[in-house]
Amino acid sequence: MTTEIQEKKDPYFQEIEKEIRRRTEEYKVLHEIAKILHYPESLKNILISALTTLIRFNELEVEHKAGIFLADPEKKVLRLYCTVGEFTKEFMEKEKEISYGACLCGKAAVSGEFLISNSCFSDSRHEHKFDGMTAHGHYIVPLKSKKQLIGVLFLYTDESPPWYVRSQEILLSIGGLIADSIVSHRREQEIREKNDQLKELNELKNKFLGIASHDLRNPLYLIKTFSEVLKDGTVGAINDKQKEISTKIFNASAFMQSLLENLLDISKIESGKIEINKEPQDLNSTAEQQVEMSQLLAEKKNIQLHFDPGVVPIISYDTDAITQVIGNFIGNAVKFSPANSKILVTTENLENSVRFSVHDEGPGLSKEDQQLLFKEFQTLSAKPTGGEKSTGLGLAICKKLVHMHEGKVGVSSELGKGSVFYFSLPINATTSN
Numbered sequence: 004m005t006t007e008i009q010e011k012k013d014p015y016f017q018e019i020e021k022e023i024r025r026r027t028e029e030y031k032v033l034h035e036i037a038k039i040l041h042y043p044e045s046l047k048n049i050l051i052s053a054l055t056t057l058i059r060f061n062e063l064e065v066e067h068k069a070g071i072f073l074a075d076p077e078k079k080v081l082r083l084y085c086t087v088g089e090f091t092k093e094f095m096e097k098e099k100e101i102s103y104g105a106c107l108c109g110k111a112a113v114s115g116e117f118l119i120s121n122s123c124f125s126d127s128r129h130e131h132k133f134d135g136m137t138a139h140g141h142y143i144v145p146l147k148s149k150k151q152l153i154g155v156l157f158l159y160t161d162e163s164p165p166w167y168v169r170s171q172e173i174l175l176s177i178g179g180l181i182a183d184s185i186v187s188h189r190r191e192q193e194i195r196e197k198n199d200q201l202k203e204l205n206e207l208k209n210k211f212l213g214i215a216s217h218d219l220r221n222p223l224y225l226i227k228t229f230s231e232v233l234k235d236g237t238v239g240a241i242n243d244k245q246k247e248i249s250t251k252i253f254n255a256s257a258f259m260q261s262l263l264e265n266l267l268d269i270s271k272i273e274s275g276k277i278e279i280n281k282e283p284q285d286l287n288s289t290a291e292q293q294v295e296m297s298q299l300l301a302e303k304k305n306i307q308l309h310f311d312p313g314v315v316p317i318i319s320y321d322t323d324a325i326t327q328v329i330g331n332f333i334g335n336a337v338k339f340s341p342a343n344s345k346i347l348v349t350t351e352n353l354e355n356s357v358r359f360s361v362h363d364e365g366p367g368l369s370k371e372d373q374q375l376l377f378k379e380f381q382t383l384s385a386k387p388t389g390g391e392k393s394t395g396l397g398l399a400i401c402k403k404l405v406h407m408h409e410g411k412v413g414v415s416s417e418l419g420k421g422s423v424f425y426f427s428l429p430i431n432a433t434t435s436n
Contacts, residue, residue, distance in 0.1 A: 025062055029173055032060045036177055040184035047085050049188075053181060054087040058158065063170055065142065068159035072101065072108055073185070074152050079103040081112055081155055088159070093133050106130045108155045111143045115152060117171050118143035121163045138162050144174045146182035153182040219263055227256035279407045281319040286357055286428070287312040287350055289322065293329045294348055297337060304342045308333070313351040318430055324404040325428070329359060331397045332424050336363040353427060356410070360425040368416040376414055377402040401426070 039052045054069045068088035072081035081101045101109045107128050111118050120141040123129045129141070140160040146153045156178055232238055234249035241249070294310040301308040336346045344364040351358050368376070377398045402412045405426045416422035 025169070028060065028062055029169065032056060033173070033176060033180075037180055040180055046185065046188040049184065050085050050181065051087055053177075053184075054085070054156075057177060058087065060173075063142070063158070063174075064160065066139070066159040066161070069157060071146070071154055071156050071181070072112075073154040074112060076152065081108055084154070091133060091135065097131065097133070107141055107143045108157055111145050111155050112152060115145050115147060117145065117175060119171075142170070142174060144178040146178045146185070148179070148182035148186045153185050156181065219259075223256055223259055223263065227253060227260060230256060277324075277407075279321045279324060279404075281321055281408070283317050283319050284322065285317055286315055286320070286325070286359060289326055290329055290348060290350060290359060293326060293333055297330070297333045300334070300337050301346065304337065304340070306337060306340055306342065307345045308337070308348070309345065310348045313349060315350050315352045315357045316430055318357050318428055320408055320428055321404075324407070328401040328404055328426060331401050332359070332361045332426075335397065335424070336361045336365070336422075339363065339365045341365065355431070356427040356429050358425055358427040360423055362421065362423045364421045367418040367420050368414065368422055369418055373414055373416060377412060 070086035073084045103112045120126045142158040144156040230252035340363045347362040349360045410428040412426045
């Protein structure tokens with residue numbers, strides 16, 4: 004017991020205890036400031052909270068007055084960003100902007116070094132004076148992230164403040180944390196602004212596509228209708244050359260009409276104007292109807308189109324949307340398959356979803372082409388085998404429609420060995436409008 008009392012009175016042990024308390028406080032303030040800098044708040048609020056925590060660190064023995072300047076490296080000035088404590092109107096007005104090299108903060112910006120000032124009146128570096136200014140000292144901390152100056156932090160102290168040996172190390176560590184946080188917030192803000200710009204441009208694009216498509220619909224419909232009347236000889240006989248030309252006009256206008264419809268679909272989906280109304284139903288029934296409707300196109304190319312349905316549960320989906328996807332998958336298989344080949348359409352029950360697949364005996368797809376599939380306006384090396392036209396939008400629309408059902412699309416293919424296009428829909432998808 005006597006030994007314990009002697010140890011407590013021993014200056015050596017007292018100093019050890021004091022040092023342990025200081026290190027504990029250091030850890031606490033560093034941890035607290037690091038935590039504050041990750042708060043989901045505005046940058047200014049976060050920095051004010053960090054400064055408030057910092058000036059409460061007893062070992063620094065600072066006043067309740069501090070602030071942060073942010074650097075503008077192009078104009079070589081510091082701009083006052085936030086303060087904690089009471090500052091005069093004159094200070095706030097005159098210190099709005101400080102040139103690099105001016106006064107203590109400007110000098111720290113140039114040198115990048117930590118500065119200590121014992122008195123604002125005796126230190127010649129303290130160039131800025133204000134009415135009613137009382138004697139005080141300063142800690143000036145450059146805020147650097149990866150050696151880049153981000154700003155300057157200043158703390159008010161008493162004249163000739165007592166100096167804890169680790170104060171500079173602590174303040175520079177905190178300065179680094181603050182600088183990194185400022186850089187991170189700036190990047191996040193840039194990303195948000197870019198996303199907003201992209202969203203605005205995308206909305207403008209969709210609006211333009213919608214307007215342009217609607218405006219082109221009527222004249223294009225007339226061209227298609229009149230060319231059909233001419234080629235069929237409804238208004239009178241025409242010679243073979245005229246019939247050939249009118250047929251080309253009809254085919255071109257039909258392709259343009261398909262392109263416009265696809266553009267309208269894309270713009271509606273991206274602008275959120277397409278509603279998905281899911282209802283419990285049998286995917287086999289929807290698939291069978293589309294197979295039957297595609298039989299005529301397949302027969303024209305002497306392609307055998309066969310449907311092999313699996314035992315699948317009832318799932319919820321929008322009839323129009325999934326009918327469009329199935330029709331596109333089968334239509335593409337017919338379009339890109341050679342004559343006298345086979346196309347197999349299947350459905351199967353997976354663990355948590357139902358899959359629809361179309362297997363063809365076409366030329367197959369290279370790995371490069373597979374990367375481009377389901378993207379808008381892509382030109383692939385594989386070409387339609389019957390001279391059909393492709394807008395490059397069908398699969399992109401299919402992907403968007405399936406994703407709106409929380410489903411997935413994909414392809415399995417190898418050059419010279421055909422392709423399998425498929426999509427899957429979740430069995431327990433939530434109903435949405």
